[in-house]
Amino acid sequence: MTPDTSPAPIPTPLALKPGTAWQDAWHRCLTTAPEAFQDDRVLNLWSAGWQRDGRVLPATTPVDGTPIAGPPRLDARTAARAVRAALDQHRAWRHVPLPERGARVTAALDALTEHRELLALLLVWEIGKPWRLAQADVDRAIDGVRWYVDNIEGMLTDRTPLPGPVSNIASWNYPMSVLVHAMLVQALAGNAVIAKAPTDGGVACLTLACALAAREGIPLTLVSGSGGELSEALVRAPEIGCVSFVGGRDTGARIATAVTDLGKRHILEQEGLNTWGIWNHTDWDALTAVIPKLFDYGKQRCTAYPRFVVQRSAFDAFLLAYLPAVRKLRVGHPLAVADPADPLPDLDFGPLINAAKAKELADQVAEAIDRGAIPLHRAGATPGGGHFLPGQDASAYLHPVTLLNPPPSSPLHHAEPFGPVDTIVLVDTEAELLAAMNASNGALVATLSTDDPATYARLAPQIRAFKVGHGVPRSRGDREELFGGFGASWRGAFVGGGLLVRAVTDGPPDERPPGNFPDHHLMP
Helix, strand or coil: CCCCCCCCCCCCCCEECCCCCHHHHHHHHHHHCCCCEECCEECEEECCEEECCCEECCEECCCCCCEECCCEECCHHHHHHHHHHHHHHHHHHCCCCHHHHHHHHHHHHHHHHHCHHHHHHHHHHHHCCCHHHHHHHHHHHHHHHHHHHHHHHHHCCCCEECCCCEEEECCCCCHHHHHHHHHHHHHHCCCCEEEECCCCCCHHHHHHHHHHHHCCCCCEEEEECCHHHHHHHHHHCCCCCEEEEEECHHHHHHHHHHHHHHCCEEEEEECCCCEEEECCCCCHHHHHHHHHHHCHHHHCCCCCCCEEEEEHHHHHHHHHHHHHHHCCCCEECCCEECCCCCCCCCCCECCCCCHHHHHHHHHHHHHHHHCCCEEEEECCCCCCCCECCCCCCCCCCCCCEEEECCCCCCHHHHCCCCCCEEEEEEECCHHHHHHHHCCCCCEEEEEEECCCHHHHHHHHHHCCEEEEEECCCCCCCCCCCCECCCHHHEEEECECHHHHHHHCEECCCCCCCCEECCCCEECC
């Protein structure tokens, strides 16, 4: 038989799917909410109106370096005026009957549903979410708040709104399902709401969402600015009734000190090193199936699992289950297609939030290897060979990396990387397992894979995480599911279900809300 010597077919170069360019999304925003979008900038929302103020910072998308709208940063004096105006809104809104508040929030949810795809497209460009995950972020916000509209009446029995508005300072990774969700529930409970747009991304998506809600008379304030410069207004101002924060431990600790000194209501969700333990475990097929899901959005999630703590005697079996799964991960441009008629790609993740974060993590990986960590997996796709546009800027992309035994001197040993870097630590005893799983002084979630239910029942209570799964990942949750953290991963009131409403309303004078406070830790 004559061998086939014909050249392999040349792959069709990828191109941006028609209608999905940043300018396409921007023009749709100008048409949909002209009151909030002007020319090439977004406006700030305060005193019940859209204000053309603040110094606009240049910004680029992590997807391919395209220039996009940056946040219009306010100064401290203007932010203080915005907070005072929000208090005036709060004093009026708290007396609006609950049925009317529910009707207005429902109308806002209907508008968000109508513009679901535009909100998702903005998330793709601003923070690099693949299309599937961007849509899920929007849907979780809408569906979650609808659940509260249906169930809020019983949650508010014998409760009243706070004395002042709720101030929200949140990270960039879940603008809709965390921040907008919280804002609308806080308003439904009778509070005016203030939010600081994250500096790193999401300002256009948040602006559109707030524009749609503000049209329904919901008292929202959305401002941009430096956290340090606006802290006096958004955290320490006497007008603020509650501070809700989602972010890192360093910033969270500073806010915690401020609100504790002032005796102010607070909800501070902070990072922790969420761990997955393997002990006397044999169901490796189940682990292989779940590994790709753990890389959703490049592990840029507060409930991501970046650390595996593995029984040494099972390490070979663990690798046989883990490596084939991680090698199949799909990374690339979220809007690139081979044919204009093709659906948008189903990727595990796209870029990190910016090129600086990708470089920081790459440098940490290189340093850890220099100091003794063993690289078990390093994907090496490039714009020329992966799911990328020809010649595109890919500086914000970091492909999956797995390291064995990062040295104690490395940040990867003790802190959450917030990117697609897994670390593995080997242990020989149950005591070592628990010590390694509790390395960060508290976490939001953890999982223990073990065949024996009795072993799980004995060890799980000793893992310092708010939620511990038995062989399955845990998440922040939706609707009635509660959420919080142990140790340094959480300060203040727990949330989720009725606890979210309880955290932003007043009850009996002697009430001790479930949460992690300086003077008490109370589980629900």
